[in-house]
Amino acid sequence: xxxxxxxxxxxxxxxxxxxxxxxxxxxxxxxxxxxxxxxxxxxxxxxxxxxxxxxxxxxxxxxxxxxxxxxxxxxxxxxxxxxxxxxxxxxxxxxxxxxxxxxxxxxxxxxxxxxxxxxxxxxxxxxxxxxxxxxx
Numbered sequence: 001x002x003x004x005x006x007x008x009x010x011x012x013x014x015x016x017x018x019x020x021x022x023x024x025x026x027x028x029x030x031x032x033x034x035x036x037x038x039x040x041x042x043x044x045x046x047x048x049x050x051x052x053x054x055x056x057x058x059x060x061x062x063x064x065x066x067x068x069x070x071x072x073x074x075x076x077x078x079x080x081x082x083x084x085x086x087x088x089x090x091x092x093x094x095x096x097x098x099x100x101x102x103x104x105x106x107x108x109x110x111x112x113x114x115x116x117x118x119x120x121x122x123x124x125x126x127x128x129x130x131x132x133x134x135x136x
Contacts, residue, residue, distance in 0.1 A: 043130020072135035
């Protein structure tokens with residue numbers, strides 16, 4: 001039985017969609033939930049391991065980069081290209097700032113450059129959760 005080309009194309013797209021959704025859900029579900037103490041311990045270790053402490057304070061002190069202990073949930077002014085925006089620092093902002101630090105710049109630190117870290121997705125999630133927890 002010959003399958004029309006249009007059905008082959010639709011079938012391929014459907015299969016790709018299913019694989020993408022399965023992969024995304026496996027990635028999310030495969031991460032073990034950390035209790036508060038584990039999160040704080042691992043987050044602190046990763047903060048040191050990736051050298052975040054060389055530019056960022058966790059005690060509110062302004063350094064080369066902004067202090068990160070209470071940044072979560074705050075509104076800040078950023079530069080994104082030629083645009084000036086006010087954004088709320090949420091989970092997505094923190095992730096993007098770690099993975100793509102040049103995407104937008106905090107206006108108070110606009111002339112500073114953060115190096116692009118080589119960091120895996122799980123470590124990014126732990127660091128983001130750690131920073132969010134520090135703000136509570």
